[in-house]
Amino acid sequence: MGKSTKNKQYPVRHYVNIMFLISFVVLILDFAISISAISIVKQQSTRYLQDTADLYIHRINHDFAYINHYTGWTLANDENLKAMNDSPMNSAEFFEGNENLHKRFNELQKNYGQEYNFFVYLKKQDFFLNCAPISIPYADYLELKEQIIANVEADRNVYERIYSKWTPVEIGGRYYITNIVPYHDSYMISLVSADNLIRPLRALNLGEDGFVSLIDDRGMAVTTPVSNNGELLDATPRPSSLPDLFRAGTTVNGEFTNASFHVKLVIQFGAFEKIMIAQLLILLLAVIISCSLGFILLYFRNTVLRPIKSFSYNLAFWTEEGEPLEFESSKIIELEKANKQFMNLVGQIRKFKIDLYERELEKQRIQLDYMKLQIKPHFFLNCLTNIYSMAQMQLYREIEQMALSTSKYFRYIFQNDGDFVKLRDEIEHVRIYLDIQKHRYPDALDYRIDEEAPLAGAEIPPLVLQTFVENAVKYAVNRVSQVQIELAVRLRNEDGEERIAIRITDTGPGFPPEILEDLQNGNPLDQSAGTHIGIMNTLQRLESLYNGQAAASFSNQEDGGACVILSLPAYAGTNRRSVAI
Secondary structure: OOOHHOOOOOOOHHHHHHHHHHHHHHHHHHHHHHHHHHHHHHHHHHHHHHHHHHHHHHHHHHHHHHHHHHHHHHHOOOOOHHHHHHOOOHHHHHHHHHHHHHHHHHHHHHHOOEEEEEEEEEOOOOOOOOOOOOOOHHHHHHHHHHHHHHHHHOOOOOOOOOOEEEEEEEEEEEEEEEEEEOOOOOEEEEEEEEHHHHHHHHHOOOOOOOEEEEEEEEOOOOOEEEOOOOOEOOOOOOOOOOOOHHEEEEOOOOEEEOOEEEEEEEEEOOOHHHHHHHHHHHHHHHHHHHHHHHHHHHHHHHHHHHHEEEEEHOOOOOOOOEOOOOOOOOHHHHHHHHHHHHHHHHHHHHHHHHHHHHHHHHHHHHHHHHHHHHHHHHHHHHHHHHHHHHHHHHOOOHHHHHHHHHOOOOHHHHOOOOOOOEHHHHHHHHHHHHHHHHOOOOOEEEEEEOOOOOHOEEEEEEOOHHHHHHHHHHOOOOOOHHHHHHEEEEEEEOOOOOEEEEEEEEEOOOOOOHHHHHHHOOOOOOOOOOOOHHHHHHHHHHHOOOOOOOOOEEEOOOOEEEEEEEEEEEHHHHHHHHHHH
16 A cells, blocks of 8 residues: 555646745735835825925926016016116116116015026116126126127027026036016026025935936036935936836926926935835745745655656657657656657658648649749730731731741740740740731831840740830830830849849830839739739749849839849759759
8 A cells, every 4th residue: 555655646736736836925925015015105205206396396487487577577667777778877867776776676586585696788888787686606797798798799689589488508617597588678687596496406305316407408407416415426327227116216307387497306215225125025035935945846856857857858869860769767647648649749740741841842833833824825815916916907928927936936935834944045035026026016116135145054934034025015115106125134243143134124104103112112013903913923933933032123214114123143043953953
C-alpha cells in the first residue's frame, strides 16, 4: 500500500496550484492597495495645489484688470496728466500735476504692493518718470526707459497692438512683467518683477525639489526655479521612465486671462514618497513569501522540474537523419503523453510541409498560365479585326503582308510557353506587331526601336513589351495626327547590379489622371468592364517571376504622351532556371 502511494503519478498542476494561489492573492492585494493609496494621495495633493494656484491666478487676473482700467482711465480723464501734457516741463502747473499724479499712484501701490512699479511717458514733452516709489535697481530703470522711448520712436503703434496684454520683458538680465497702456502720445507703464509676482506660490509645500515658475508663450522660464529649501533647480528636469502613477511628482499649469505667460508648478510629493516606501516594504514581503514557496518547491525538483527540463531540452535537438531523439520515461503523466504525441506530430508536420510546398508550386503555375491565357485571346481578336478592316478596304497587298506578319506573330506566341524568352526575340515580336498596326494606320502611326547590342542575349518574360506597346497603340493612335511610339532598351548599373531599363513612350494624350494616380500608387485598376486586364496581368507576372525585384513606373510627358519605364534584373531568367535545375 505504501509502495503504491510512493510511485503514484501526479499532474504538474498539482504541484504548482498552491504556490500560484498564494502568490496570486498576495500580489493582487499588494497591487490594489498600492495603486489605491498612490492614486488617492496624488489626486488630493494635486487638487489642493491646483485650487490654490487657481485662487492666486484669479487674484492676479483681478489685479491686472483693475490696474489696466485704472491706468487707462488716468490717461483719458485725469486732469493732472492733461496739465502735464499742455504745460511746459519747468512750469508750476507741470510740477503740480506730476506731484498729484505721484500721490494717486502711491495710493494704488499701497493697495497692490510695493513690488508693482508705475511709470509715465509723455512723448510730446519727452518726459519719462516713475509715478510711485520704484523697487527695481536704478540701472534697470534706465534700461526700461531706454527701451520704452526707443520702441515708441521706432513704431508709435507698437504698444497699441499689445494693449492690456501683460508681457514678460528682460531688463538687466532679469525678467519683469510689464503692461503698457497707450493714449495718443501718452503711455502708462506698469511693471512687476516676475519672481515677486509668484512669491506667494513659492510659500506652498511643493516637495523638497518642487518649484514654481512663469513660462512665456515660447515655453521659456522667465523666473528662477527655486526649490522649497532655496536651492536652484533645473527648470527642465529629465523625463522619468516610470508610468505617471508611480512618478514622485506631477506638473500643474495655470493660465492668466490677459497675459502672454502662464504659471507652472512642478510638484514633488513628500507624502507620496512615504507611500512609495510603504509600497517597497509590501513588495519585499511578497518577495519573501515567493522565496519561501521556492524553497518548498525544491522538494519536488527531482520529480517535476528535472523531467520537464529534460523534455524541453530534447525537443530542441534532432538526429542527423532528421528524427527526434528518444525521450526518457517520466513519472509525470503529461510528459509521457507529450512524448508520444510529439513523435506523431513530427511525422505529420513533415508530410504537411511537403504537401503544402507542392500545392503552392501548383498554385503559382496555374496563376501564371491563367494570366497568359487572358492575354493571348486579346491579341488574337485585335489581329483578326485588323485583317477584316483591310479586306473591307480591298487592300490586297497589305493583306498579304498583314497575313505574313500575323503568322509570325502568332507563331511566336504559341511557341513561347516558358516564363522567359530572349530579349531580341521579344523586341522582334514587338516590331512585327507595330508593322501590323502600321499597315492598318499608314499615316497615323510611326515607331522607333532603339536597343543596345550587349542586351540581345538577355531574357525577359514573354509579351511584356508587347502589352505596353499595344496599350500605347490602343489609346494614342488616331486618324487626326501621326503618333510616334518609341521603344528604348538600355543596360544600367544600379548599386553594383546590372539591370535592364526599358522605356516605352508615345505622343498621344497620355494616361487619364485617375488611371495614372492608381498606377503610380500601386493600386489595382478597375477591370470590371474588361479593360486594363493586360497591364494588371503583366504587372502581376513581373512581381511573381522576379520575386519583387522588378519595378515599373508610369508618367505623362510634359509635351504630351504616356511614358512607361521598366527596370528588370539582367539575365534573371537564366539564373532562375539554373537554380531550378
